[in-house]
Amino acid sequence: MSESYADSAGESPAGRAAALDAADELAKLRAQFVLDDTVYLDGNSLGALPRSVPGRIDDVVRRQWGSLRIRSWDESGWWTAPERIGDRIAPLVGAAPGQIVVGDSTSVNVFKAVVGAVRLAGGDGGGGGGARGAALDEARDEARDEILVDATTFPTDGYIAASAARLTGCTLRPVAPDEVPDALSGRTAAVLLNHVDYRTGRLYDLPSLTAAIHEAGAVSVWDLCHSAGALPVGLDEHGVDLAVGCTYKYLNGGPGSPAYLYVRRDHQPRFDSPLPGWNSHADPFGMTPDHVPADGALRGRVGTPDILSMLALEAALEVWDDVSIEAVRTKSLALTDFFLECVEAYVPAGAVESVTPADHGERGSQVALRCADAGEVMRRLIAQGVIGDFREPDILRFGFTPLYVGFADVERAAGVLGGLF
Numbered sequence: 280m281s282e283s284y285a286d287s288a289g290e291s292p293a294g295r296a297a298a299l300d301a302a303d304e305l306a307k308l309r310a311q312f313v314l315d316d317t318v319y320l321d322g323n324s325l326g327a328l329p330r331s332v333p334g335r336i337d338d339v340v341r342r343q344w345g346s347l348r349i350r351s352w353d354e355s356g357w358w359t360a361p362e363r364i365g366d367r368i369a370p371l372v373g374a375a376p377g378q379i380v381v382g383d384s385t386s387v388n389v390f391k392a393v394v395g396a397v398r399l400a401g402g403d404g405g406g407g408g409g410a411r412g413a414a415l416d417e418a419r420d421e422a423r424d425e426i427l428v429d430a431t432t433f434p435t436d437g438y439i440a441a442s443a444a445r446l447t448g449c450t451l452r453p454v455a456p457d458e459v460p461d462a463l464s465g466r467t468a469a470v471l472l473n474h475v476d477y478r479t480g481r482l483y484d485l486p487s488l489t490a491a492i493h494e495a496g497a498v499s500v501w502d503l504c505h506s507a508g509a510l511p512v513g514l515d516e517h518g519v520d521l522a523v524g525c526t527y528k529y530l531n532g533g534p535g536s537p538a539y540l541y542v543r544r545d546h547q548p549r550f551d552s553p554l555p556g557w558n559s560h561a562d563p564f565g566m567t568p569d570h571v572p573a574d575g576a577l578r579g580r581v582g583t584p585d586i587l588s589m590l591a592l593e594a595a596l597e598v599w600d601d602v603s604i605e606a607v608r609t610k611s612l613a614l615t616d617f618f619l620e621c622v623e624a625y626v627p628a629g630a631v632e633s634v635t636p637a638d639h640g641e642r643g644s645q646v647a648l649r650c651a652d653a654g655e656v657m658r659r660l661i662a663q664g665v666i667g668d669f670r671e672p673d674i675l676r677f678g679f680t681p682l683y684v685g686f687a688d689v690e691r692a693a694g695v696l697g698g699l700f
């Protein structure tokens with residue numbers, strides 16, 4: 280447990296929870312969310328509703344849409360929302376402004392990023408057309424015809440990477456993240472990895488894996504769905520090439536809120552999106568037949584932004600105004616440590632087994648417990664007011680969102696779990 284959260288060692292779990300909550304500098308943030316008396320440990324699937332969102336959506340619908348109508352594209356900042364909100368997410372993932380654009384689902388952004396990565400690596404046969412295509416032809420390396428994908432990935436990334444491989448003439452090779460350094464070669468064009476494993480909660484070493492990918496001359500694509508908003512990512516610091524992530528988990532943007540795409544600044548002039556919709560055009564209202572990509576991150580845009588959910592996300596992000604991601608990480612580790620301790624104290628030995636690494640350097644913000652009949656155990660937990668989720672075949676998943684989960688929640692969840700055996 281991190282030092283600032285370690286003072287109450289020695290007391291009962293309930294006493295420790297009370298002391299930890301009393302000392303928690305982030306505890307006040309819980310009041311900014313709509314919560315009830317259940318213990319909500321599913322923010323790694325759908326974040327809770329921030330109180331700022333309903334009023335904002337009401338204003339967007341009634342005033343911006345209802346009264347201003349078409350004027351809102353300019354006057355309410357609708358048109359520039361994808362870049363503006365991207366810049367709001369940027370500090371949370373360690374990116375300077377101008378490199379993140381919000382829109383579409385994570386799956387769609389995985390597609391843009393993986394095809395874009397292969398094109399950056401020159402592994403797609405130099406396609407792209409026009410002057411930029413010619414530039415890519417020059418950079419083209421015939422040998423780069425392989426995409427590596429995390430073999431344990433959330434399925435959508437694997438499905439999309441397989442399609443991206445077919446489209447670019449590459450071979451897709453699934454590899455466990457630990458084995459990526461050995462699997463890299465002069466044939467590797469792009470590597471798609473998850474920062475945190477959605478099932479086990481394992482955190483992968485983004486700095487060293489990105490460095491290994493670069494040493495092989497390949498392009499990295501990171502899926503940040505389970506790390507953004509839960510821990511520091513350091514995209515710029517570690518030279519990540521491209522990244523994607525959702526906003527409905529630890530960023531609390533709401534069901535189906537738009538995802539984002541990060542394109543490192545120095546790659547932007549050569550980033551060749553496979554979905555060059557009119558919103559990514561340098562002059563979208565010029566309505567010209569040829570696509571001329573805009574400068575900067577906004578060449579990652581596709582079509583008309585989904586304004587209602589995008590502006591709900593913008594309101595949701597206000598909760599981060601005075602919060603550092605480092606403080607969130609410190610509390611996250613304290614919460615998951617405390618949960619593991621309480622499970623040990625309350626759950627009969629052998630009934631569950633943690634598949635989440637004990638090492639802080641390898642842990643995201645969730646704990647996954649392997650358990651016989653896990654689906655039924657989760658149903659009973661939910662019936663008793665502890666909301667986690669079940670993942671096939673035998674995993675109880677508990678997500679800890681430091682913005683609104685407290686230590687008493689953790690103690691209660693472990694107590695209820697122990698009572699089921």
Ligand SMILES: Cc1ncc(COP(=O)(O)O)c(C=O)c1O
Pocket residue numbers: 384385386387433435436473477502504505525538
């Ligand atoms: C790692 C990861 N990638 C992608 C997705 C899903 O992406 P989409 O926003 O397209 O549904 C999830 C959803 O939980 C996920 O956990």
